[in-house]
Amino acid sequence: MNDSVALQKIISSYCPLTYDQIDLSLAIQDRYVSKNLKDAFGDDICDQWPDVDCTDLHNQLFSTLKSGNDILTFIHGA
Amino acid sequence: MKLSPKYLISIAGALLIAGTSQAQNFIKTDLALSFLGNKKLVQTFDFNLNRTDEVQNNSSGVYFLYTHKYYIVPTVDANIGESVSAANNNIVTQVTFGKVLGDVKRKSGMDIANTRFSAEISPTYNSDKTFAEKLYYAQFKFIYNPIFDHFGGPADNPELQREISIAIDPIFNLGTHDSKIYQTEQGYSAAGLNTSFLLRYIDKDKKGAIHDDWVFKVSADGYRLFSEIRALYAKDYYGQLVLSVDKWVTSKISLSLAYKYGNENAKYSSVNTLTFGFKYKY
Numbered sequence: 001m002n003d004s005v006a007l008q009k010i011i012s013s014y015c016p017l018t019y020d021q022i023d024l025s026l027a028i029q030d031r032y033v034s035k036n037l038k039d040a041f042g043d044d045i046c047d048q049w050p051d052v053d054c055t056d057l058h059n060q061l062f063s064t065l066k067s068g069n070d071i072l073t074f075i076h077g078a
Numbered sequence: 079m080k081l082s083p084k085y086l087i088s089i090a091g092a093l094l095i096a097g098t099s100q101a102q103n104f105i106k107t108d109l110a111l112s113f114l115g116n117k118k119l120v121q122t123f124d125f126n127l128n129r130t131d132e133v134q135n136n137s138s139g140v141y142f143l144y145t146h147k148y149y150i151v152p153t154v155d156a157n158i159g160e161s162v163s164a165a166n167n168n169i170v171t172q173v174t175f176g177k178v179l180g181d182v183k184r185k186s187g188m189d190i191a192n193t194r195f196s197a198e199i200s201p202t203y204n205s206d207k208t209f210a211e212k213l214y215y216a217q218f219k220f221i222y223n224p225i226f227d228h229f230g231g232p233a234d235n236p237e238l239q240r241e242i243s244i245a246i247d248p249i250f251n252l253g254t255h256d257s258k259i260y261q262t263e264q265g266y267s268a269a270g271l272n273t274s275f276l277l278r279y280i281d282k283d284k285k286g287a288i289h290d291d292w293v294f295k296v297s298a299d300g301y302r303l304f305s306e307i308r309a310l311y312a313k314d315y316y317g318q319l320v321l322s323v324d325k326w327v328t329s330k331i332s333l334s335l336a337y338k339y340g341n342e343n344a345k346y347s348s349v350n351t352l353t354f355g356f357k358y359k360y
Contacts, residue, residue: 016188016229016236030238030280034227037192040181043147058144 003049003075007068010044024068038062049075147178153200158207168207168342172217174200188236193224202251204343211310211344213266215253222246241278247271255307255344262307270301270317291326299340316341318349324357332357 004024012019014033022032033041042061046054052075057065065071142150155170176198184191197220204213225243229236248271255266274297281290300317318340326332334355342349 013183013185014190014192014227015238016185016190016233021234034225034238034241036225036241036243036278037227039178040183040192040194042144043178043181046144046146054146055141055144058141058149 003072004068006048007045007071007075010041010048011068013044014041022068024072026068027066028068028071029062029066035062045071045075142173149176149178150174151176168344169203169205170343171203172200174198188229190227190229191224192227194221195223196221202253206345210258212256212258213253213344214256215251215266218250218252219272220248237282238280240280241276243274243276243278245272245274245276247273249301251301255310257307257310260307260309264307265305267304268301268306269304270299272299273297293322293324293326295322295324296320311346316346318342330358 005019008019008022008024011022011028011032014037015022015031017032026032029035029038038061039058042054042058045057046052057074060074061071065074140151142152144150151174153170153172153174157168176196179195179197180193181195182191182193198218200217200219202213202215202217204215205211223243223245225241227238228240230239231237249269251266251268253266254263256263274295276296277294279290279292279294297320298317300315302315303311318338320336320338322334322336324332324334334353334357336353336355338349338351338353340349341347
């Protein structure tokens with residue numbers, strides 16, 4: 001399973017869509033994941049990719065990291 | 079000067095306010111109408127970091143640390159108004175050490191449910207705005223927070239339309255009360271329950287831009303005092319009820335209307351007020 005699919009699967013657990021319907025170029029907040037579930041979403045990403053800086057991720061999630069592609073770039077930079 | 083824990087907490091609080099002022103969520107200014115004594119209109123100013131009216135404080139976090147579901151998050155809540163008895167007039171500074179205990183997800187059709195359990199220990203500094211009455215305590219808190227999201231619109235392009243968030247948090251405070259007025263210092267302990275019910279309603283246009291974003295919230299906090307400076311309080315049970323409506327006019331600006339009734343720490347003075355607020359998030 002590549003990183004894009006893994007991220008799509010995480011996002012799809014927060015909305016009615018199946019993972020292959022998730023468009024990683026779109027902004028995530030309140031379209032796929034409610035802003036009030038940001039912390040749970042961040043936890044899932046940290047669980048999937050243990051090398052990422054969780055503090056940074058939680059602080060930047062939905063502010064500078066808007067879309068799924070932004071998150072992938074962040075993960076690959078780790 | 080001896081360096082007792084309470085001095086250290088004050089210093090940490092002051093540094094926290096200074097060091098994190100750039101990271102605060104928003105500034106808020108209110109006009110408040112007090113129903114206590116002579117009805118009057120007062121001006122208040124709120125400074126908040128990681129503690130907002132419309133969300134649980136741990137989901138707007140600017141974290142010091144977040145790793146393996148352990149987190150450290152500072153919160154500052156300074157409410158400074160011109161009247162003594164109208165609106166909240168106190169300062170609360172906390173550093174929260176928390177652990178996420180569990181996260182349970184459920185998905186069925188257009189509905190998503192997410193329930194989060196966590197436990198927190200927070201060294202807290204709480205004073206009135208004149209710094210005459212000061213509380214230094216450790217707050218132990220267990221958080222139970224289910225969130226229910228309802229999506230609507232076409233099945234291939236659903237949109238978040240409604241959110242209900244319920245929080246039921248038992249708390250226990252243990253520390254000391256330092257009173258300038260009564261020239262004494264005494265043990266302080268209290269146990270209670272913080273509860274809140276939040277309904278968020280979102281309306282989007284066909285392109286997905288947010289048209290309307292309303293947040294209705296009811297929160298009720300109650301606690302029983304077990305030990306405190308006897309002269310300061312008249313009854314054993316205290317609490318505060320807050321009803322509020324927030325509307326995001328743009329993604330940065332929100333207007334709010336709130337009614338508060340009850341008591342506030344650290345003076346246990348009464349609050350009975352209607353406030354109209356303007357909030358700017360940056």
